[in-house]
Amino acid sequence: MRLYFFREAWRSFRKHSGIAYTAIFSLAATLTLCGLFLLLAHNAQVALRLIGDRREMVVYLRDDVTTEQRDALVARLAELYGGATYVSKQQAWDEFAQQVGDPQLLESVDQNPLPASLRVRLRPELLNFPAMQQAAKQVSEFPEVEDVRYGGEWVRRLDELSAMFEAGALAVGLVVALAIVFVIYNTLRLTVLARRHQVEIMSRLGATDRFIATPFVIEAVAEALVAALLALGILLGLQQAFMRQVVSVVFLSLPWVAGFVVAAMVLAWLAAMLALSRVLRAVGS
Amino acid sequence: MITFEHVTKRYGERLALDSVSWHMDEGECVVFLGHSGAGKTTLLRLVTHETHPTAGTVTVGTFRGPRLARAKRALLRRTLGIIYEDFRLLNDRTVFENVALAVRITGRFVDAEVVPRVLYALEEAGLQQKQGAFPSELSAGERQRAAIARAIVNRPAVILADEPTGALERHSAGEVVALLKRIHAEGAALLLVTTRPGVAEAMGGRILRLDDGRLAGEGAPPATAAATTATVTAAARATLAQAPPSAGAASTTVAEPPGGASAMPPPGPAGPAPGAAPGGAP
Known part of the structure; x- marks a missing residue:
């Protein structure tokens, strides 16, 4: 049939x-x-x-943060927001130097002004503007943290x-x-x-x-x-x-x-x- | 089996049937005789639920009511075998496929079961040699016999025939009448409508006369009594002689009205007993 x-x-x-x-x-x-x-x-x-994969939050640390405090912060951030990578003052300077590329300009700076930082690779569910905004606000309230950057406007447009x-x-x-x-x-x-x-x-x-x-x-x-x-x-x-x-x-x-x-x-x-x-x-x- | 209780049917202002009541039993043969426009086709359309009564009740078997649901209406039509004046065959299919369609529609048989049923019906209609032909390759009489094969293939309890000889010349009309009588003799009830008194009488059943939508009486009109009883033409004799050897002894003497020069075939060959296996059917 x-x-x-x-x-x-x-x-x-x-x-x-x-x-x-x-x-x-x-x-x-x-x-x-x-x-x-x-x-x-x-x-x-x-x-x-x-592009979204590259969205990350940069947490600048105070200069007086000890290694123990830093490690505790890394563990806390990993638990709450995602894996964090430590970038020392020297590493930050090296990266900056590489980007600038002009030795004369770099020599004019007496002392490394860049702070040490933690680069937090946010978990997928946090890869949106409101979640990132809230995360940044929370992290900025930690005593070890000097400042938090996450490219808010750029993330919002994305x-x-x-x-x-x-x-x-x-x-x-x-x-x-x-x-x-x-x-x-x-x-x-x-x-x-x-x-x-x-x-x-x-x-x-x-x-x-x-x-x-x-x-x-x-x-x-x-x-x-x-x-x-x-x-x-x-x-x-x-x-x-x-x-x-x-x-x-x-x-x-x-x-x-x-x-x-x-x-x-x-x-x-x-x-x-x-x-x-x-x-x-x-x-x- | 079929009962009409005070059935009236109007098409707008036109009255097609006016409080008609009648009844037919299982296995009975009833012929409605009437002129064109007397309401005969409307009566059949009411039986098949192609249209609904304006008033009154139509009962067909266990189906009763003014308006059946579409699924029930389909079920009702599968219990009937319908033959039309214009055959209503599908021209893009062979005779076999036309008849097989009626079997497939029942949804009860697989492909392997369809073939023997179709061949049996074709043999009864004397069309086994034409099963591969398309309707356009057949004569009018053969087309009507194909339509009859399609009507009987599911062994319905009732055969409805709407002017089955209307489009046929005398010889083919005789063949069709003989075939219908044989089917009736096998046990099927037959409800036939016709304008031809000769055909009505030849069927040998109860004749009900319809006139302008009203039942005008029972029996053939007086004019027919004086009609010339037709004799069998040589052509019809030859054709009927080719019918299956098991064909029944149904008598087909057709009386024509005065002035009619036609001659219908007389007794056809003996038909098979109900349920008898056809010779040569696979």
């Missing part, structure tokens, strides 16, 4: 190939646009993750950018979802109306709505699958061309690819069920 439904879906596809190809190419175009944005969002996410990408992806996702539903809905209406005679006969022979609808649903889901694979092929081609010509762009990861295909198929299924529930009531009296 299951084989029968697949045969019927294939028969419908062949008989109304014009409608079917129109649906596939419309869906492929929609999904390609969606995929382009996903690719952009994915690459932005990867970039933000890399968070805003990340939120903007997420909102954009959601908006584009919603628009594409609606487009998929619209395309499948209308394609199936056309297909069923083109086969009105058959649907009427089946209904009069006692076919249930489910029996009549199943081949149409299979056809819609298969069209969405083909369209999604076509769109992924186009995106892969674009990514390869872009990588060769312009700049390194990573392709969607496997979970994203799977999600993309499954989402297209699920949306097609939903649209098909919606269209058929309405059109069968009109046709199969």
